[in-house]
Amino acid sequence: MAIIAEAIKWLLKHPVTIKYPFEREAPPKGFRGRPVWDMHRCIGCGLCSRICPSGAIEIIGRGQEAKIKHYVDRCLFCGQCSESCPRNAIKLMNDFEHARYNRDVMIYEYKRET
Amino acid sequence: MKTSKDLIAYNDLKRRIIDPGFCNLCGACESACPIHALKIENRRLNYTHNCADFMDFCSICYDICPFTEALLFETLGFVANAPNRAEGIGYYRRMLLAQAVDKKLRDLSHSGGVVTALLMHAIKTGFIDSAITSEREKETSIEIRPLLSLVPDDLLSTVDYEYFPSSVAMAFGKAVHEYGKTKIAFVGTPCHVRAIRKLEAWEHKIMNSLRIVIGLxxxxxxxxxxxxxxLKERYGIEAGDILRIDMDGKYKVSLKNGKVAAISIPEIKAHTLSICRMCEDFTSELADISVGGAHPLKDWSTVIIRTEIGEEIFEEAVKADVIRTRKIEEEPNVYAHFVRMSFLKRKYATEEVERRKKHGEPVPPISIRLREFLPREINLLSSLKAEHIMTKNVITVTPETTLEGLLAIMTRYHHTGYPIVDDEGKLLGIVTFDDISKVLPSKRGGVLVREVAHSKIVTAHPDSSLMEIYEKMIQHKIGKIIIVDRKDHRKLLGIITKTDIMHVLKWPMKKLV
Amino acid sequence: MSYGSIVKVPFGPQHPALKEPEHFLFEIDGEIIVNVKPRIGYNHRGIEKAFERRTYIQNIYLAERICGICSDAHTTCYTQAIEDLLGLDAPPRARYIRVIVAELERIHSHSLWLGIAVHEIGFDTFFMYLWRDREAVMDILELISGNRVHYAMNTIGGVRRDITPEIIPKIIRSLDFLEKRTKYYMKALRSERTVLKRTVDVGVLKPKDAVELCAVGPTLRASGVKNDVRGDDPYAAYDEIPFNIVTDDGCDVFSRMLVRCGEILESINMIRYALDHMPSGMLRVRMPMAVKPGEAVSRVEAPRGELIHYVKSNGSTRPERYKVRSPTLANIPALCRMFIGQHVADIPIILAGIDPCFACMDRLVFIDVKTNKRKSLDFESFSEMVRKQRNFRLA
Amino acid sequence: MRREDRIVTKLREKLKEKIITINVPRERRIFIHIKPDALRESIKFLRDIGFRHISTITGVDTGDSIELIYHLALDGSIELSLKLKVQKDDHKVPTITDIIPGVVLYEREVHEMFGVNFEGHPDLSPLILPEGWPRNIYPLRKKYTLEHLRNSIFKEEDEK
Structure with a gap:
């Protein structure tokens, strides 16, 4: 009997699940998404690359000429790079849909514009 | 090829600052180092591990050290948009006397209790959420340590005046990294203020949390x-017996048993930090608000407001009746003493640097940088003429002005030198602050300007280049030059001070390393 | 009743009980299990070796990835071990935040397990309910830390983020909801015949055996042994927060369910207390990157039981040796004892009964698709392979 | 007198010269280093005074020898680490499975990872490493770097 009452109770409510690709919930404030480099602030010290636990960040060159390559497929989204960066050049964005069929498109490059 | 170990800035820092003993343990490098390789422990700066393990290249610790040449002119950008500038005071908006309305605060501090009152009010109104100051160590009463105040009452234990190194810049880093504070007020001495401003010019991320800088x-x-x-060997004073220390003309050590030992400044000067003997900044010229004593007044402070944010917070405190103010014009003696101390410090510093250079002893990079220009700066100065930057509306005095009257003018306009012009507009000489300070305060009413003034004056012409003028200043060891007409050497056209020349060199405020 | 002939039944590596590969070789006599041989290692990733190659900061995140469910327990244990070596203490507020996150994790882990357990006995409605309500905890954890699974809250010397006053009401609201639901589930478990028939007197582990075989966590407590690292060897702020150690004398799977339900309720109260009494102040102490030589043992009560880490440092920026023993490994001997004399049909629920997490104890086995060769790779060689394909440097 | 100190005193009385070092770095932690031949004796004694729970066995490669650390817990509270050194060339240690049965998997793990032989252990068949793992390769020994492991394992497989 209890089960019938329970069933009727839930029949009158909205579904708990969200129809994902059509409905999206915004991630909460402080969500650790994909890191993005602001190359105007980057000084090319290489700390993010050395401190990254999974080796997802590669720095090519030094100082002003440095180029950053970020391999999203290896990224843990731990936010340590952003925390370590002394100049706030790394920000964590809100996007979380990184799955792709091809690994080559999962590399983000950042270059300083001159 | 150089390995990354040779490239790290710490090597330079060690060679030029730490090894010659110039480090004053402000701790700015500890707060700035992103991998925490530098740490202040037991009154020493320790290098805990090789930072080349973590970085390819990094220059933070060298750049933000207050005694290196890096970023020095960029930091001026924070205060350089103030309307006034004067020799010995720096850039400023207003200069006035102030005191805390609360008598308890005045009694606790050495002077007006302005800093404490200001900060307590700011914390109460939520303008800041914490303040970094210094407090006395409990056991040895003269040693001080940084204090992070989160509630207004904490500030009661702070000391307004610091005569010992305190790692306040390190405490700033702690406040951000460890306490997670986002609205911080910083109180420090000129070198601490410079370190903080350098960090800000570097755009270090912890500086996002800085709200206001108060300089002492x-x-x-x-x-x-x-x-x-x-003190122990000479005067038999134990560190634990000291109640407080004042400095007004003499170094006065008050003991717990009521006795006061007065020590002359030249004698005590030998025991200062070597870097302080070469420091030229008396008034914290880079701070938002500078606060200093108001000798001979007992419970007032001299306040110099330099920036908009400083103005804002000060005005708010005045409106809330936490601080009451007076015009500095009412007290020429206070002003005279204040400027005299500023000049004294600068004079001692110049002498010390020259002595060291002569003996081949190390000199901190900042002192070299303040005296030697970079090639492009020389180019700039050579291309500019005196008429471009000189002050044309010169305030002049007549030869019959008394020194008291002159002091009143000085206190009002804050310039330290005035050309003497007779009724027909002829230039007779120049009277400077130094001339006044040679006369005892009690006799100043009866002495006329012409009795003390120099008749031999250093002049230049409107078409002289700034570089020329600057070299003349160095040569004659003066701070200002009068510009006269090329044809008529008695016709006053304008005046140029050293500060004006430095102002020309004002670099863009935010520049990358 | 004996059929006289013993049949060997391999169970796993791919098996119905759990979504993780593990192998058990059962010797059965008719329907009755007479012996069992475990064969673990299908998830072994060589993490202990990988620890020696990484800096202390990088290892926080490596420790977190030992397990997906009890990620916070592993980092707490790791950071405590390093703090012990450095001789520094996490500030009080950080310790309270650690407790809050750890207890939220316990709620999430236990409700996940309860869902799996009822799923194993075919009670999927209950499973759906539990997992729906578990979302409430996951959302709080995401709100606090920025991630649903790997919270990355702990760092050496404290925590990385604060629990701000704005989110405290949200946490309290979710806790109220969870408390109501958990009480309902306890009532339902006790009265539901399906559950009672499948779990009471199944997988019995006598207290004497439990102690002898060094079982840990809820498995041990469900055998009536009062043993909890939080109470016995307090870490973080557990010495300041009052709580009861939940035990049950049933010694079977059912009492393991009850213990876990009781722990959820206990955790909810602990979080409420911690939120009320959280001191203000520092969040973390900055630590040097190099650790002086020494060794330390750190213990944490993970949702599954006692977790122990051992670290030996040599003064450099990388550890000399790091040892992890996760609670599941400690429970395997006890699990084998539980199987003896039980029916084959009960294998999934008994196996699930210890809340096993095989990822915690194991290593990566790789099958190269191109050559169809089976290769055993640890984490480093795996990354080496990726590196070769990519031709770039791993720091 | 703290509980830790009482235990230390008891151990000193019992084991005497068999103890090499003993120290209590902080509350509820004891590190004791004993001579290898005293293992069974000390484990038995420790079990009798209440250390019935064994958390794990850690192996550490210290170069010429392998250090075994038995982590024992007293009622869950005091964690005692019993340390002994085993020579690498003659890596034989008596088993303690008959004293504390719960240790059975930990001994197997150390056997596989470090090649320590536990004499009298009922079953030392592979537990964690896969079938076909080459004999005499113990991955957690310092000698076996990744390159070494890769070469020795994959070469064999390639040859097949």
């Missing part, structure tokens, strides 16, 4: 072990 006036900091040894 500072003559010198003492090396604690040396001073305690000196």
């Amino acid at each position: 006036t500072c003559l010198w900091s003492f090396s604690l072990p040396e001073l305690t040894r000196f």
Whole structure:
């Protein structure tokens, strides 16, 4: 009997699940998404690359000429790079849909514009 | 090829600052180092591990050290948009006297209690959420340590005046990294203020949390072990017996048993930190608000407001009736003493640097940078003419002005030198602050300007280049030059000070390393 | 009743009980299990070796990835071990935040397990309910830390983020909801015949055996042994927060369910207390990157039981040796004892009964698709392979 | 007198010269280093005074020898680490499975990872490493770097 009452109770409510690709919930404030480099602030010290636990960040060159390559497929989204960066050049964005069929498109490059 | 270990800035920092003993343990490098390789422990700066393990290249610790040449002119950008500038005071908006309305605060501090009142009010109104100041160590009453105040009442234990190194810049880093504070007020001596401003110019991320910088006036900091040894050997004073220390013309050590030992400044100067003997900044010229003593007044402070944010917070405190103010014009003696101390510090510093250079002893990079220009700066100065930057509306005095009257003018306009012009507009000479300070305050009413003034004046012409003028200043060891007509040497056209020349060199405020 | 002939039944590596590969070789006599041989290692990733190659900061995140469910327990244990070596203490506020996150994790882990357990006995409605309500905890954890699974809250010397006053009401609201639901589930478990028939007197582990075989966590407590690292060897702020150690004398799977339900309720109260009494102040102490030589043992009560880490440092920026023993490994001998004399049909629920997490104890086995060769790779060689394909440097 | 100190005193009385070092770095932690031949004796004694729970066995490669650390817990509270050194060339240690049965998997793990032989252990068949793992390769020994492991394992497989 209890089960019938329970069933009727839930029949009158909205579904708990969200129809994902059509409905999206915004991630909460402080969500650790994909890191993005602001190359105007980057000084090319290489700390993010050395401190990254999974080796997802590669720095090519030094100082002003440095180029950053970020391999999203290896990224843990731990936010340590952003925390370590002394100049706030790394920000964590809100996007979380990184799955792709091809690994080559999962590399983000950042270059300083001159 | 150089390995990354050779490239790290710490090598330079060690060679130029730490090894010659110039480090004053402000701790800015500890707060700035992103991998925490530098740490202040037991009054020493320790390098805990090789930072080349983590970085390819990094220059933070060298750049933000207050005694290196890097970023020095960029930091001026924070205050350079103030309307006034004067020799010995720096850039400023207003200069006035102030005191805390609360008598308790005045009694606790050495002077007006302005800093404490200001900060307590700011925390109460939520403008800041924490303040970094210094407090006395409990056991040895003259040693001070940084204090992070989160509630207004914490501030009661702070000391307004610091005569010993305190790692306040390190405490700033702690406040951000460890306490997670986002609205911080910083109180420090000129070198601490410079370190904080350098961090800000570097755009270090911890600086996002900085709200206001309050600078204290500072003559010198003492090396604690040396001073305690000196006091004990010479005067038999134990560090634990000291109640408080004042500095007004003499170094006065008040003891717990009521006695006061007065020590002359040249004697005590030998025990200051070597870097302080070469420091030229008395009034914290880079701070938002500078606060200093108002000798001979007992419970007032001299306040110099330099920036908009400083103006804002000060006005708010005045409106809330936490602070009451007076015009500095009412007290020419206070002003005279204040500027005299500023000049004294600068004079001592110049002498010390020259002496060291002569003996081949190391000189901190900042002192070299303040005296030597970079090639492009020389180019700039050579291309500019005096008429471009000189002050044309010169305030002049007549030969019959008394020194008291002159002092009143000085207190009002804050310039330190005035051309003497007779009724027909002929230039007779120049009278400077130094001339006044040679006369005892009590006699100033009866002495006329023409009795003390120099008749031999250094002049230049409107078409002289700034570089020429600057070299002339160095040569004659003066701070200002009068510009006269090329044809008529008695016709006053304008005046140029050293500060004006430095102002020309004002670099873009935010520049990358 | 004996059929006289013993049949060997391999169970796993791919098996119905759990979504993780593990192998058990059962010797059965008719329907009755007479012996069992475990064969673990299908998830072994060589993490202990990988620890020696990484800096202390990088290892926080490596420790977190030992397990997906009890990620916070592993980092707490790791950071405590390093703090012990450095001789520094996490500030009080950080310790309270650690407790809050750890207890939220316990709620999430236990409700996940309860869902799996009822799923194993075919009670999927209950499973759906539990996992729906578990979302409430996951959302709080995401709100606090920025991630649903790997919270990355702990760092050496404290925590990385604060629990701000704005989110405290949200946490309290979710806790109220969870408390109501958990009480309902306890009532339902006790009265539901399906559950009672499948779990009471199944997988019995006598207290004497439990102690002898060094079982840990809820498995041990469900055998009536009062043993909890939080109470016995307090870490973080557990010495300041009052709580009861939940035990049950049933010694079977059912009592393991009850213990876990009781722990959820206990955790909810602990979080409420911690939120009320959280001191203000520092969040973390900055630590040097190099650790002086020494060794330390750190213990944490993970949702599954006692977790122990051992670290030996040599003064450099990388550890000399790091040892992890996760609670599941400690429970395997006890699990084998539980199987003896039980029916084959009960294998999934008994196996699930210890809340096993095989990822915690194991290593990566790789099958190269191109050559169809089976290769055993640890984490480093795996990354080496990726590196070769990519031709770039791993720091 | 703290509980830790009482235990230390008891151990000193019992084991005497068999103890090499003993120290209590902090509350509820004891590190004791004993001579290898005293293992069974000390484990038995420790079990009798209440250390019935064994958390794990850690192996550490210290170069010429392998250090075994038995982590024992007293009622869950005091964690005692019993340390002994085993020579690498003659890596034989008596088993303690008959004293504390719960240790059975930990001994197997150390056997596989470090090649320590536990004499009298009922079953030392592979537990964690896959079938076909080459004999005499113990991955957690310092000698076996990744390159070494890769070469020795994959070469064999390639040859097949």
